[in-house]
Each structure stands twice: as structure tokens, then as C-alpha cells.
Amino acid sequence: MSSSTTSKPRYQPIQPVHPNVTVPLPEQPIDRFVRPVARFLHIEAASGVLLMLCTAFAIIMANSAWADSYLSFWKTEAGVSFGSLHFQHSLRHIINDGLMAIFFFVIGLEVKRELVHGALSDLRRATLPIAAAVGGMVVPAGIYLALQYDQPAARGWGIPMATDIAFVVGFLALLGSRVPNNLRVLLLSLAIVDDIGAIIVIAIGYTHELDGRFLMLAAIGVGIVHLFSRLGVRRFPPYIIAGLLAWLAFHESGVHATLTGVILGLMTPAKATIVPDHFHQYLIKTGESFRGEVWHTANQRAQKVREVQRLTRETVSPLEYLETTLHPWSSYFIIPIFAMANAGVAMQLSNIEDPVAIAVTLGLVVGKPLGVLLFCVLAVQIGWARLPSGVSWRILIAGSFLTGIGFTMALFIDGLAFGEEGLDTAKTGIMVGSAISAVLGMVLLMWTLPKRKTTKVQT
Secondary structure (H helix, E strand, O other), X not given: OOHHHOOOOOOOEEOOOOOOOOEEEEOOOOHHHHHHHHHHHOOOOHHHHHHHHHHHHHHHHHOOOOHHHHHHHOOOEEEEEEOOEEEEEEHHHHHHHHHHHHHHHHHHHHHHHHHHOOOOOOHHHHHHHHHHHHHHHHHHHHHHHHHOOOOHHHHHHHHHHOOOHHHHHHHHHHHHHHOXXXXXXXXXXXXXXXXXXXXXXXXXXXXXXOOHHHHHHHHHHHHHHHHHHHHOOOXXXXXXXXHHHHHHHXXXXXXXXXXXXXXXXXHOOOOOOOOHXXXXXXXXXXXXXXXXHHHHOOOOHHHHHHHHHHHHHOOOOHHHHHHHHHHHHHHHHHHHHHHHHHOOXXXXXXXXXXXXXXXXXXXXXXXXXXXXXHHHHHXXXXXXXXXXXXXXXXXXXXXXXXXXXXHHHHHHHHHHHHOOOOOHHHHHHHHHHHHHHHHHHHHHHHHHOOOOOOOOOOO
């Protein structure tokens, strides 16, 4: 169509973040502020950078003149009451048991996605990351227990076992295209299997006395969620109510309440209800009702809009929809606020020299890469797995040091092992061990990865 016959739009569309996407909405003043933030949040390294800043803030505050006020703030009591029922806990407890349940729900969704559609869906592809993750859990725990055998702090054996996926993603993103995609997939799959292992450790190793009555009530809540799914309930509020019931029951049962999130995440359907082709036909059929005067004179327009919204959402699985919806909240709100509430530790020389700090540090810096490599070599030698294309042993050795960044889950298990506030010496070991692992991993990767190809301009 020629330009002379083209009608001029009555609105100015927003310039999209991605060049091939058009958003037919009028330009608003708020967009000039929101758009740069949206671009920042689309950067993979952003969540790791934000987590690092919040951790630094917590450490600075815990070592400043305002340390007492800062640390006591997280002990502030908050809660709700309903008749004779009272739910009142410290802010740190609400974050660690409440908000972190959403974080674990996202982990459950990620694990389900990998098991159904991702690298863990094929046993041959999954063998190497599973072997690496098992080695990266067993050897650090063994080193910690060997150094803390028959000591009161031996209960912290689970602290150096898990890899922090946010930091791993962030550091790999900083290296850009130099990182082979297969190494990225291997390390992320390893971190997800690590999360599964950490969940099992929390459920078995850090469960207190069990209350059978509340366990039964939790099972009923989970059963109601399953029943809703079997009956085809598509709305989220009934699931949220049943999930809250299960969470409260687990919270009172002795099993850590965050496991509710994992269970519900693994139960989330991974298949869409509507085939995209059928939805496309529906849009063609109903598209005329949105044209000009037909739309302005139509009846029940709000109902039509709600119907299109509902059917649009049903073209993707509940798992995909919830993961993409909750992942930003988990990465950019829950984990940073968890870090601010739990990473505040007095960095004293005596803490660094403490046997617990040394055990955690060695578990992360030595145990993680050693365990990953030993079990990878074993899996390859037996013939159960092989190195993916583009990943040499040198590159795997370098990348294995990044698995020693055990920040989020390590702090979480520290709180389970040594009380809500954790143990300062264990936190010191987590900080030092994670920092050393990050530096070693990045230096070795920059040294071993192929250099970026540069094109010479001929004159």
C-alpha cells in the first residue's frame, strides 16, 4: 500500500525494548522512567549484581555505628491475629519462612521444567550434571564433617553443599559469548540438581520434632491442590488458599514451611490447555468485533476482554506462566531482601580464623570443584556420560570453581542449623568462600576460554 493511502494512527506507540515487538499503547510520561529499568532487568547479570549490592549493604551496616539498630530491625515482631489465633514472628522469620516459600516455589517450577522439557529430561544428557552435582554436594559435606567431627557445629554439614544459581548466571553473563552454551547449560543444570539435593537435605537433615496432626492437615492442603487440578480448576485464588493452608500446616508440623513451595511447584501442570493453532483461529473469528464502530457499539465489551485475556493465558502452561510471572519477584525482591536480613555479619579476624569458618570456606573453595571434577571424571570413565561439545577438561575445571559460590542456600541452611540468626562464623566462611570461588572461577575462565574474534578493518 502506498504512503498516500496509509491512514495515520491516532496514537503514538511505545518504542519496544525488543525491536521486533510492537506495543499499541499511547506514550505516557512514566514510560521514560520505566523503560531503562525494564532494559536493566532483562540483563541476565542484573539479579546477581543486585544481590551483590544488597549483600555489601548488609555487611557494611553490620560493621558500622548503626550495627545494633540494623540487626535489631530484623528482629521486629510482626503478624496477624484472628480471634484466638495469632501468627506473630520476627521480620527475619517471616522472610525466611514466608517469602522464601515463594523462592522455593520458583525452584520447584524450574526443576519441573528441566525434568519435563529441559536438560534433565534426557537421561543421557542429564547424567553428567547429575554426577557433577552429587560430587559437589558429597565432597564439601565430607570436608566440613571431617574438620568438625564430634563438635557442636557439626550440624552445619549442609552449608557448603549448594550452588547459588543467581551468582553463577550473573558471572557467566559477564563473560558473554565467550562462554560455550553447553558449559552454561551444564552449570545451570548442575545448580538445579544442587537445589534438589538441598531440598532433600533440608527435609531430612533439618527437620525438628514432627507433629502428626499438622502433617495430616498439610497433606489435606496438598491433596486439595491436586483435586483442583484434576477437576480442571483454572483460576489461581482456590490454589492460593489451599497452598496457604498447606504452608501454615507445614509451618506448625516441624517440617520447614518452605518445602510447601517446592511441592506445589513440582505439582504445577507443564502442559498448556489450548493449542496455539486453535487460539489463532479463535482470534481470526472474533477479530472483527474489535474493529471501529463495531467495537464501540458492541455489548458486554468487558466480558469479551476478560474472555480474550483468559484464553490468551491458557495458550501457555501454568508452569511457564507462573515461572515467568514470579521469577522477577524472586530474583529482584525476595532474594535481595533475604540477603539484607541474613548477610549482616561482623567481619572480624577472629571469625575468619574460626574452625567453623575454615570448614565452610574449604568446603566451598576446595570441596565443590574437587567433587564436581571427580564425579565427572568417574561418569565419563565408566561410560555413563561424555563431555559436551565445546567443553574441554580445562574449561570444566575453570567453571567448576564457580560452583563454590554457595551464598543464598548456604545462608538459608546456616539459619536452619544454628537458629534463626545463624552463626556469624559460618556466615563469614560463606562470604569468604564464595568470594574466593568467584574470583578463581572468573580468572580461570578468562584464561581458558577462547578469546573473542575481532574483525580487522582493511584500509
